[in-house]
Amino acid sequence: MWRKAASVGGLTLLSRAFGFVRDVMMAALLGAGPLADAFMVAFRLPNHFRAIFAEGAFNAAFVPRYARALTRDGEGAAKAFGEDVLSITLLAQAVLLVAALIFAPLVVAALAPGFADDPPQLALTAELTRITFPYLLLISAMTLVAGVLNAHDRFAAAASASILLNICMIAALMAAGWFPTVAHALAWGVLVSGFAQLALVWWDMRRSGVSLGLRLPRLTANVKNFLTGFGPAVLGSAGVQIAMFADTILASFLPSGSVSYLYYADRLYQLPLAVVGIAVGTVLLPELARRLASDDLAGARDRLNRALEGALLMTLPFVALFAAAPGPVVAALFGRGAFDAAAVAGAAAALQAYAFGLPAVVALRCVTPAFHASGDTATPVKALAVATIANVALKFLLIGSFLHAGLAFATSVGAWINLALLVVLLRRRDGFSPDRRFWINIASVTIATAASVAAILWSLESAHAARGLIPAFPDLAPAAMIGVAGVLAYAAFAAAGYVIARRLRG
Template identity: 80%
Template sequence: MWRKAASVGGLTLVSRLFGFVRDIMMAAMLGAGPLADAFMVAFRLPNHFRAIFAEGAFNAAFVPRYARALTRDGEGAAKAFAEDVLALTLAAQIVLLVLALIFAPFVVALLAPGFVEEPGQLSLTASLTRITFPYLLLISWMTLVAGVLNAHDRFAVAASASILLNICMIGALLMTGLFPTVAHALAVGVLVSGFAQLGVVLWDARRAGVSLRFRRPRMTEHVRNFLRGFGPAVVGSAGVQIAMFADTILASFLPAGSVSYLYYADRLYQLPLAVVGIAIGTVLLPELARRLAADDLPGARDRLNRALEGALAMTLPFVALFAAAPGPIVAALFGRGAFDAAAVDGSAAALQAYSVGLPAIVALRCVTPAFHASGDTATPVKALAIATIANVALKFALVGSLFSAGLAFATSVGAWANLLLLTWLLARRSGFAADRRFVVAMASLAAATAASALAVRWSLGPAAGFRGLIPQFPDFAPAVVIGVVGVATYGVIAAAGLLLARRAR
């Protein structure tokens, strides 16, 4: 499991490194003003729907059922099931695309009502949305093929597809002279990347001998079973997106740049989530599905304990850095060109607020698959509904005083509420029981995180003396010093604690 997760996580890390290059270029060329806000909303729209109808909900309903069909009924039955689902997916996505292209201004007005007061901003965002929205159809198709590949223990190419998004957007930024604005160049880059990502997974599926044919949509028993699981999963993914919609809606009423502050903070805290949480969750889902299909409940519990232990061990050093030194990190990565001091401060405040919920968000990527692997997509929805209500209510309460940072902090609180409720429900059905090794590991990691945060705070003063060491990037050297101090402190204590935990079996 860890070898597979390392493969997915390593390729995701490469994608994120390209992503940081992209974001550094975007920050310098686009800044955090009205044009940037217009592109962020246009980019978020297909990604919101992608999270609802494609990656999260789709994988939760499709992968366990495909893996079960593959294990019990053979490759032919599993392939027929996948082709039926593909036909249904493409038909639904084409209808959604046509509606989005026709009613783009109304969709933008719903997502960012603050733009309605500025007709130019609304019109620009709508025109960018018409360019980016077809990306949703392409990426939904790609997600299905990637799910088939994952069920066949082929993770590498599907995980590397996201690299192409960043490469295409970087290429678009290098060719901005060919477009009306930087935002239009980026929108075209997003669309081109959809074709590239779909192409690479189709190529890998052909190599693996699992290519899918087109057929007319059929409502078979397997498809009906898929839809019964897909419905609750969509509602669950929609719950997460409702909270994100609330962020965009409320941020559109805040001073210009607020949507962008959340975007850049999100890009940083998404690094451990993508490299660690999503990678482990991607591998854990088919692993748990196979063990539960074989009635190996103790083995499934052990895999979940080890997945949580490893995921949190790799996430908590980021928590210490983001909580104790968000300003130097944001300044080092994005603080140049059009990304001024106000943008650094706004993004840093949001990043610090996000750091509070980062452990919970990563842990959810391990706990939620434990329900999905058994075919239960409804229970996570019920837990998420409660967490979403708390999240959105807190956003409205905090946005007036804490601005974009208040929106980020509410997201963190909602994540913890969701995790605690889901873990309790899973333990009640004997799907999770913290073993002795896990308890010792968590105590050690908590101590390592606290020590790392204190060391980072202490190092802020000495690290400032290195500012300007690299004239072109004056904030880079201090951030490196802070990072080395934080990671080294965490690493020593965490390593000792994890060795002790291994002996506590």
């Protein structure tokens, strides 16, 4: 499992490296003003719907059922099931696309009502949305093909696909002079990347000997079973997106740049989530589905324990850095060009608030597949509904005093509520049973995280004195010093904890 997760995580890390280059270029050319806010909303719209109808919801309903059909009924039955679902997906996405193209101004006004008082801003955002929205149809088809590949234990192409998004957007930024604005260039880059990502996974599917064709949609027994699971999964994904919609809606009423502050903080927050949480969750879902299909409940529990340990071990150093030194991190990565000191401070405040919930968000990527692998997509929806209500209510309470940082902190609290509910429910059905090794390892990494925070805080003053050591990148040396201090402290205490844990287990 860890070899596969490392493969997915490594490719995701490569994608994030390209994404970092993209975001640095975007920050320098767009900054955090009205033009940037318009693109962020146009970029978020198809991605909000992608997160609802594709990715999490789709994988939760499709991958276990495809894997079960492949294991029990053979490749022919799995292929027929995949083709039926593909046809239904494309038809539904085509209808949604036509509606979005026609009603783009209304959609934008609903997502960012603060823009309604600024007609040029609203018109620009709607124009950019019409360019980016077809990306949703392409990426939905890509997600289905990626799910098929994952069920066949092929993860590389699907994990590499997001690299093409970043490459296309970087190329668009380099060619921005040919477009009306930088935002227009980025919007076209997003659309082109959708074709490139779909082509990559389709090529890998054909190369693996698997094929899918287009046919008229059929409501077979397998498809009905998929739709039964897909409905609750969509509601679950929608719950997450409702909270994100609330962020965009409320941020559109805040001072200019607030939408962008949340975007750049989210980009850093998403790094450990993508490299660790999504990678582990992607591999864990088919692994648990196969074990449960073979009635190996003990093996499934063990895989979940080990997945949680490993995911938290790799995530907590980021938590320490983002919580203790968000300013130096944001300044080093984005603080140049149009991204001024005010933008750095705004994004840093959001990043620090997000850091509180990062362990819970990554753990959710491990716990939720334990429900989906057994075909239960309804229980996570119920837990998420409670968490979303608390999240959105807290946003309204905190936005007045803490502005965009209050929105980010509410997201973190909602993640912890969601995780707590799912853990309690999973333990009741005996799907999660932390063993002695689990508790020893969690205690070890918690102590290591505290040591890392202390080392980072201790190094802040001396690191600040190093500002300007590299003239071209004045904030890079302080951030590097702080990061090295935190990592060394974490590694030392984690290694010591590992040795102690082995002796205690022995």
